[in-house]
Amino acid sequence: MGLIRSGITHLTPEDDDELTDYLWPIVREIIKTAIENEQNLIVEGCYIPFDWRNSFGEQYLQSIRFICLAMSDEYIDTHFEEIKSHGSDIETRLDDSYCTVEQLKQDNHQVIDGCKSNGEKITLITESYEDSIKHVLD
Numbered sequence: 062m063g064l065i066r067s068g069i070t071h072l073t074p075e076d077d078d079e080l081t082d083y084l085w086p087i088v089r090e091i092i093k094t095a096i097e098n099e100q101n102l103i104v105e106g107c108y109i110p111f112d113w114r115n116s117f118g119e120q121y122l123q124s125i126r127f128i129c130l131a132m133s134d135e136y137i138d139t140h141f142e143e144i145k146s147h148g149s150d151i152e153t154r155l156d157d158s159y160c161t162v163e164q165l166k167q168d169n170h171q172v173i174d175g176c177k178s179n180g181e182k183i184t185l186i187t188e189s190y191e192d193s194i195k196h197v198l199d
Contacts, residue, residue, distance in 0.1 A: 081108045089116045096124045111175035128197055129176045132169055133187045137162060140190075 064070050064084075072079050088104060095102040114122060137144065141162050148154045176183050186193040 081110055084108045085110055093121060096121050111179045127181060129181055129183045131173045131183050131185055133185055134166055136186050137165055
């Protein structure tokens, strides 16, 4: 948002694909610098390209742990109101009326398909969010 609000780019938060192309070269170099400096870093978000591994040599890849969390359709159906209630846990969302069961499933399938097509392992949340997170951490 700092880049958008500063006027450095004409992109908006709705320009997902363009934002990925714009931000990834910057984020990629931040990751490399953190690895070179032996720093721990968590990069989270939807602006990581599905083919992110192509941006790193083996000396970097051995230091990266990639985790993809996704939800099954059944989990979304059963827990939609609970999922939506966490929409402002990290940042205040002024309007989340766009968030419907159908939209969430569509976005979720885009992530699953993108990760699968690039050989990434996916942790699929099917019953318990907490159990899925524990599994990833173990």
